[in-house]
Amino acid sequence: MDHMLKPLHRFAEAVAALLLAVIFLAFMAQIIMRYVFNAPVGWTTEVSLAAWLWLVLWGAAFVLKDDEEIRIDLISGRGSRRTRRVIGGIGAVGVIVLFGMSLPASWSYVTFMKVEKSATLGVRMDVMYSIYLVFVVAVIARALRHLVRGPAPDTAPATGDSPPNPSAL
Template identity: 70%
Template sequence: MLARLHRIAEWLAALLLAVIFVAFIAQIVMRYVFNWPVGWTTELSLIAWLWLVLWGAAFVLRDDEEIRLDMLTRAVGRGPRRAIGIVAALSVIVLFAMSLPASWSYVTFMKVEKSSYMNIRMDVLYSIYLLFVVAVIARNLRTLAHLLRGDAPAKPEASIAPPAP
């Protein structure tokens, strides 16, 4: 079931990327072929980009694909790596949970505003941020549960740096 939902999330991300591409091409054609610059293409691209980034970070990216600063966790053993993971997961959960009421308030307040060209309510446009926050909290709760059960995170692989000039 989760694999199917992940696949749907990937398809939606791909669709958003296609929307950005089509809007970009439409902007070029309208401006340089017909000499008729339009603003809705830029607005559509920005909206799709916002949704793509937050949707992708919330539902498409797997834990092992995230960019992490792992200099400290790479230098310590299994126990300390587990403790660092617990502190990190708790920190993310607490901070995002603390921000959720204010985020909800702001997003729902934005129902009074509409986008310039497409006339879409801003609360609808920014609602993806609330989904993102809830997804981040849920992912870190899952990570915390694994860590509390005793599953230590794997030692991060060394990244390959380009050779110095």
């Protein structure tokens, strides 16, 4: 299954890189237009903000791996593998319930925003904010996967019980 997801992960990384390039190019265009041609333009700010919003939520949904997430494991880090599974399962259920409860209201808000358009480019705001719905569904799917499969073996925190390997120093 993981070998089938690798090309999708590479695609998600490429989209994130493209969004970062769009931000950079818009930023450079703003600098050139303002300081070289003395003709500031507003569209660059709008493009940068939209690309940033999409980059953050797209990256959190599809690029970030489980072992790259920031987690506070003050309690579970000291427990056994079974304790970590139970606490992780409780956390996953909490994420599923809370994000699941927010999904209808989020859908309603995003679809309502079709009446609004961005100030400079005239992009419909439902299109702009639709990435949030994708993010919520991806977070729920990731929590479901965690609930079914448990934590990945490489995400379990080290307990610090074994002495350091002198050859690794």
